[in-house]
Every structure is written in structure tokens, then in C-alpha cells.
Amino acid sequence: MSGTFFANLTSPPLLFFCLGLLATFARSDLDIPNPVAKAVSIYLLLAIGFKGGVALSESPFSVDVLLALGAALLLAAAVPVFVYFMISRWFDAADAAAVAATYGSISAVTFVTATHYLDSLGIAWGGHFVAAMALMEAPAIVVGLYLYRRSAGKGTEAGAGGVEETTLSELLREAFLNGSVVLILGSLLIGWVNGKDGMDQLAPFVKAPFVGMLCIFLLDMGLVAARRLRDLQAASSQEQSVPLTSMVGFAVLLPALNGSVALLLAVLAGMSEGDALLLTILGASASYIAVPAAMRLALPAANPGIYLTMALAVTFPLNIILGIPLFHLIIQIIAN
Numbered sequence: 001m002s003g004t005f006f007a008n009l010t011s012p013p014l015l016f017f018c019l020g021l022l023a024t025f026a027r028s029d030l031d032i033p034n035p036v037a038k039a040v041s042i043y044l045l046l047a048i049g050f051k052g053g054v055a056l057s058e059s060p061f062s063v064d065v066l067l068a069l070g071a072a073l074l075l076a077a078a079v080p081v082f083v084y085f086m087i088s089r090w091f092d093a094a095d096a097a098a099v100a101a102t103y104g105s106i107s108a109v110t111f112v113t114a115t116h117y118l119d120s121l122g123i124a125w126g127g128h129f130v131a132a133m134a135l136m137e138a139p140a141i142v143v144g145l146y147l148y149r150r151s152a153g154k155g156t157e158a159g160a161g162g163v164e165e166t167t168l169s170e171l172l173r174e175a176f177l178n179g180s181v182v183l184i185l186g187s188l189l190i191g192w193v194n195g196k197d198g199m200d201q202l203a204p205f206v207k208a209p210f211v212g213m214l215c216i217f218l219l220d221m222g223l224v225a226a227r228r229l230r231d232l233q234a235a236s237s238q239e240q241s242v243p244l245t246s247m248v249g250f251a252v253l254l255p256a257l258n259g260s261v262a263l264l265l266a267v268l269a270g271m272s273e274g275d276a277l278l279l280t281i282l283g284a285s286a287s288y289i290a291v292p293a294a295m296r297l298a299l300p301a302a303n304p305g306i307y308l309t310m311a312l313a314v315t316f317p318l319n320i321i322l323g324i325p326l327f328h329l330i331i332q333i334i335a336n
Contacts, residue, residue: 011120013113016215017320020222032220040217041109042183047206047213048112048130049184053191054199055127065128067269068279072132075265075283076139079258080104084147090246091306093151098295098302101144102311103254105287106136108184109221110319114281116214117324118274125274130188133282134181140287141294148299181290221316228313231305247306251314259284259327266331273331280327284319286311 023030084100091099111133118125232247262283266276288311295302
């Protein structure tokens with residue numbers, strides 16, 4: 001079991017991610033052009049969505065699928081609540097709500113990396129988890145904003161007008177029509193409709209280049225994550241801001257706590273090894289795409305230098321490097 005953990009530390013995608021980190025720390029001018037990074041991310045979401053749809057077409061719709069989707073929605077709705085009340089002592093209402101929504105939502109790139117990790121080990125996973133991932137985007141955003149408005153109603157500093165009068169329909173539109181969600185759900189549907197015949201046609205496109213594309217994308221994410229660490233320092237130096245130690249501490253604690261809750265749900269639901277890891281890593285991950293877009297629209301008072309940088313500069317690298325193999329090791333220990 002420990003061999004699997006250490007093997008992940010030398011896998012090509014992870015090493016390219018570390019290369020990006022090191023290049024930025026060394027002040028290299030290495031850079032991935034934005035159009036290239038965007039094209040690679042589109043490919044990864046399309047490929048994982050299509051593969052998930054094909055896998056879903058080959059497995060019957062069952063109680064296990066309903067349990068997995070229910071557990072995912074429960075996590076997305078419950079995590080923001082206890083995160084908000086846990087951190088509200090250190091963060092003001094707007095930032096606490098944004099952080100809660102960020103950690104209640106998910107990181108698609110972390111999920112994609114986890115599926116590659118499972119595929120590389122030959123461990124099966126359910127295609128319905130692609131749908132579960134997409135469904136977890138919106139509830140956390142809605143709950144986070146509800147908590148903020150609830151605080152505003154009690155006459156706290158949230159009543160200073162920091163929240164836009166955004167309707168629920170606008171929020172749901174922002175969450176569900178986000179480009180990444182549309183692409184992955186659309187690819188899932190196409191894969192489900194075409195099944196094995198579709199995979200036979202697209203296998204050279206969605207399988208063979210996948211690892212190479214993931215390496216390029218994680219190289220870029222390493223560059224971006226290292227740059228975001230500077231933003232975290234800048235955010236902590238602002239007047240009335242949260243201390244840097246508190247931000248980093250919560251960015252480490254929250255994925256461990258949320259992932260543990262997700263792991264407990266997976267065990268109670270009797271999930272397979274691969275499915276248990278995917279639910280756990282979805283619970284442990286944090287959004288740096290969908291939630292920031294929604295917060296800019298609905299909660300401009302929240303400081304993206306806090307919630308976005310915590311997720312991208314600390315939680316994302318932590319999950320990619322240690323979270324996936326460590327949670328897998330725990331799942332294997334429990335199973336034995």
C-alpha cells in the first residue's frame with residue numbers, strides 16, 4: 001500500500017506540477033500562454049466527461065448511483081455551513097461566506113487528476129461521479145450567500161451593502177452555465193449516448209494524449225499556484241485582514257476535515273475503492289473557478305485574495321501532492 005503512495009510522488013503529472021512551482025520560486029520566465037492553457041483545460045474536461053459518460057452507459061442505474069449523487073449533494077450543502085461557523089471568528093462575514101462556498105464546492109482539475117491516478121493503478125470508478133462533480137458546484141454557492149444574507153439580517157457588518165441583489169435564478173445560471181460545467185455535463189451526455197461505439201471512435205483522442213495534456217496543464221497550474229502564494233501574503237498585510245498563519249492553517253485543515261467527512265459517507269454507503277476515493281477528494285477539494293466567478297457577481301465585498309488564493313495556492317497543491325495518495329492509503333487500510 002505504501003508503494004502506491006510513493007509511486008504517486010514520482011508520477012509524470014505530479015513532477016510537472018512541481019516543476020511549475022520550482023520554476024516560479026526560482027524566478028524563471030517559464031510560462032504557458034493562456035490560449036494553450038485554456039485549450040488543454042477544454043480537452044481534459046471533454047475527455048473526462050466523455051469517458052465518464054461511456055462508463056455510465058455500461059453500468060445500470062442503481063441504488064449505489066443514487067447514494068453517490070445524494071452523498072455529493074449532501075456534502076455540497078452541509079460543508080459550507082460548518083465551515084462558515086468554524087471560521088467566522090477569524091474572518092468577517094463576507095470573507096467567511098466566500099471561503100465556505102469555496103470549500104463546499106469542488107476543483108475539477110483535482111478530480112481529473114484523481115481519475116488519472118485511479119486509471120494508472122487499474123482501479124475502476126463509476127462514471128456517475130462526473131455528474132456528481134458537476135452537481136456539487138451550485139449548492140455551495142447558494143448556501144454561502146444565504147449564510148451571508150442571514151448574517152446581514154442580524155445587523156452585522158454584512159449590512160454595509162456588500163452583497164449585490166442577485167436573484168437565485170441568476171446564481172443558478174452562473175453556477176450551472178459556467179463553461180466548465182456545461183462542457184463536462186455535455187461530454188458526459190454524449191459519452192452516455194454513444195457508449196462503447198463512441199469510445200472506439202474517439203479512443204485515440206480521449207485516451208492516448210490524456211496524460212501528456214494533463215502534464216502540460218499541471219505544469220501551468222504549478223506556475224499559477226506559486227504566483228498565488230504572493231497574493232496570500234499581500235492579502236494578509238491589508239488592514240483588518242486575516243493573519244497569514246490563519247489563512248494557511250485553514251487552507252490545510254479544511255481539506256483534511258472535509259475529506260474525512262466525505263470518506264465517512266463513502267464508507268457508510270459501502271462504496272468501492274475507486275468511488276470512495278473520488279467522493280473523498282471531491283469533499284477535500286476547493287473551487288477556484290466557479291465560486292470566484294459567482295462571488296464576483298453576487299458578493300463583491302469578499303476579498304478574492306483570501307478565498308481564491310487559499311484554494312489555489314495551498315489546498316490545490318496539497319491535494320495534488322499528498323491528499324490523493326494519502327486518502328487512498330487510508331481507504332485501503334480501512335478496507336483491509
